[in-house]
Amino acid sequence: MLPKITVDNSTCLGPISCGQCMKICPMTVFIAGPTKVWKFRETDPKDFRVYARYYDQCVTCNKCVETCPVSAITIATNEKTEAALAEEIAEEVAS
Amino acid sequence: MCRFCEEYGNGGKWYLNPANYARRLYKTRKEGEDSLGADADPQAAGMGGAIINEIIRARAAGKQEEEEIIKKNALDAAYQIHFAQVVTLEETKQIFDIAYPIARMTCACRRASVALPDDQNFTCIGIGPGMYKWERWPETYRGGVEFMTPFEAKRWADIADEAGLVHSVDVFGLPYIGGMCQCEYPGCVAIRNRLDYDFKFMLKGEYVAEIDVDKCIGCKKCIPRCHFRAMYFKVFAEKAGIDMMKCFGCGLCRSVCPTDAITLVDRHSFPALADKW
Ligand code: SF4
Ligand code: SF4
Ligand code: SF4
Ligand code: SF4
Ligand code: SF4
Numbered sequence: 001m002l003p004k005i006t007v008d009n010s011t012c013l014g015p016i017s018c019g020q021c022m023k024i025c026p027m028t029v030f031i032a033g034p035t036k037v038w039k040f041r042e043t044d045p046k047d048f049r050v051y052a053r054y055y056d057q058c059v060t061c062n063k064c065v066e067t068c069p070v071s072a073i074t075i076a077t078n079e080k081t082e083a084a085l086a087e088e089i090a091e092e093v094a095s
Numbered sequence: 096m097c098r099f100c101e102e103y104g105n106g107g108k109w110y111l112n113p114a115n116y117a118r119r120l121y122k123t124r125k126e127g128e129d130s131l132g133a134d135a136d137p138q139a140a141g142m143g144g145a146i147i148n149e150i151i152r153a154r155a156a157g158k159q160e161e162e163e164i165i166k167k168n169a170l171d172a173a174y175q176i177h178f179a180q181v182v183t184l185e186e187t188k189q190i191f192d193i194a195y196p197i198a199r200m201t202c203a204c205r206r207a208s209v210a211l212p213d214d215q216n217f218t219c220i221g222i223g224p225g226m227y228k229w230e231r232w233p234e235t236y237r238g239g240v241e242f243m244t245p246f247e248a249k250r251w252a253d254i255a256d257e258a259g260l261v262h263s264v265d266v267f268g269l270p271y272i273g274g275m276c277q278c279e280y281p282g283c284v285a286i287r288n289r290l291d292y293d294f295k296f297m298l299k300g301e302y303v304a305e306i307d308v309d310k311c312i313g314c315k316k317c318i319p320r321c322h323f324r325a326m327y328f329k330v331f332a333e334k335a336g337i338d339m340m341k342c343f344g345c346g347l348c349r350s351v352c353p354t355d356a357i358t359l360v361d362r363h364s365f366p367a368l369a370d371k372w
Contacts, residue, residue: 002155015210022210028281032210033144048210053148056155057291086156090148 002085003060004076005052012072015050021064027057103270110264116194116223118271150292179263179285181300183346187262191248194222198240204284213238220275259320261345280322298372302344302359304337310356317348
């Protein structure tokens with residue numbers, strides 16, 4: 001069953017200043033990804049956010065949820081088919 | 096010899112051919128639509144973030160065929176623009192004598208996977224004339240570069256090898272090599288995506304490791320050195336084992352063997368492995 005991991009980037013303290021979820025996750029699910037793409041330049045570290053790129057590897061141990069100091073992470077396990085959920089997550093990642 | 100050696104090797108290994116380090120200093124800036132191409136966005140070109148998201152979506156949805164198509168299209172482009180290949184420690188040092196200039200720069204993968212601030216992340220090596228650009232515009236290029244002498248770079252490669260990091264060459268616009276990466280699973284996006292999603296952005300090296308069972312004393316030192324899940328321990332024989340189909344020929348296992356039981360052999364001396372990149 002595919003978990004749906006959501007990071008609330010409006011409360012998250014940011015990957016560089018906090019990054020606790022990234023350190024604790026046994027499956028290295030989280031990465032610091034750019035929020036926008038600059039033409040002809042690298043993304044400024046300030047423009048990085050945490051997101052669960054490798055969600056398909058999550059083992060639903062809940063460690064990230066427990067460690068987050070501002071409760072920015074939620075993990076939902078629901079009834080949707082894997083295919084529908086994967087499309088839904090992909091859309092959110094892209095937006 | 097791989098296909099890149101055949102085309103760009105001038106009779107030898109392609110990454111030991113000095114011509115492949117002699118890129119022009121200035122590129123002509125493309126206009127219009129073309130300016131939005133892959134090399135307009137070093138971030139996306141380097142880490143293939145959008146592509147790996149697509150691969151994961153297809154895989155999580157159980158759409159195997161779609162996953163294969165995404166990979167094939169992405170790799171057709173990658174093998175022209177940006178990909179990596181594993182090399183050995185000796186070769187890394189040889190390259191530091193061929194390529195100029197050599198500079199330490201921040202590692203894009205470890206920034207993404209460990210969120211290291213740039214000033215603590217000068218762990219990647221860039222080479223060639225592109226480095227002058229990095230020096231000139233540090234705000235554009237992740238804090239710029241620190242130039243190194245070949246001697247310093249070789250020492251850095253030794254430190255990386257001891258720490259257990261895989262050496263690789265990185266292409267920026269075939270056939271030009273612009274990076275000498277020192278990487279690990281799962282921090283390195285290239286290694287991770289290769290191992291977890293079979294996305295062949297990083298190619299195996301020209302060698303495979305072989306164990307001389309008579310020399311192996313079963314000390315197990317080599318086993319945790321392998322990033323590519325190729326090593327195991329034969330419990331009853333009390334010897335280390337290597338799955339040569341999986342071996343990338345990085346040589347990290349060999350560096351720690353106290354009895355020199357492990358040697359790197361040319362991949363092409365095994366017909367069954369010669370086309371397994
Ligand atoms: S639940 Fe566990 S495996 Fe899943 S993302 Fe959180 S820490 Fe990682
Ligand atoms: S632990 Fe919470 S606050 Fe810290 S980086 Fe992760 S999501 Fe953000
Ligand atoms: S390939 Fe290796 S050294 Fe290069 S950016 Fe990625 S992890 Fe860093
Ligand atoms: S078996 Fe040795 S040479 Fe082969 S990939 Fe593993 S560590 Fe590298
Ligand atoms: S390090 Fe050498 S001697 Fe020790 S187990 Fe590995 S191959 Fe055998």
